[in-house]
Amino acid sequence: MSAQMDELIAQFQNFQSKVRQAEARFAGVGDMQERIARLETTVTSPDGTVTVTAGAGGAVTDLRLTAGATRVEAGQLAATIMNTIRRAAAGAAQQQAGIVDETFGGAFGVDVSAQVRAAQAEAFGTAAAEPASDLQPRQPSRPARRPAAEDDDDFGQGPILRRS
Secondary structure, eight states, rough: OOOHHHHHHHHHHHHHHHHHHHHHHHHHHHHHHHHHHHEEEEOOOOOOEEEEEEEEGGEEEEEEEEGGGGGGHHHHHHHHHHHHHHHHHHHHHHHHHHHHHHTTTTTTSHHHHHHHHOOOHHHTTTTTSSSSGGGOOOOOOOOOOOOOOOOOTSSSSOOOOOOO
């Protein structure tokens, strides 16, 4: 009976030890949440005309345009803004993942930073190790051409009433 009791006591002490370890790991959650709430990533476009700051969750918190931005064609400026927003949001996501990794380390056997980089690589078509700040701007796609005037089967283009 004594050996069984010793075994139960050892198992209970092991259980208590694991509970203390879990409590210690989760004690840093509040600090982690504060760090995530304060994080910012600022990215400037390659031509220097657009600067975007993104915070937690990739939320855009600031957008600045230089005077030179007004001299850029509207479509190109829109593409530059969108690309810079994507890069800033990606950088914020990487920073957020790094904070989670620092807090929990290898405790759960998950590398959040690597998962974020892999997801961004898939979404942006880049190498997984490539930082978000090095992404190249995407070229805007060309608009579709209007069909020739003699194409009577296309009712989606132009006015439906003809002038006589």
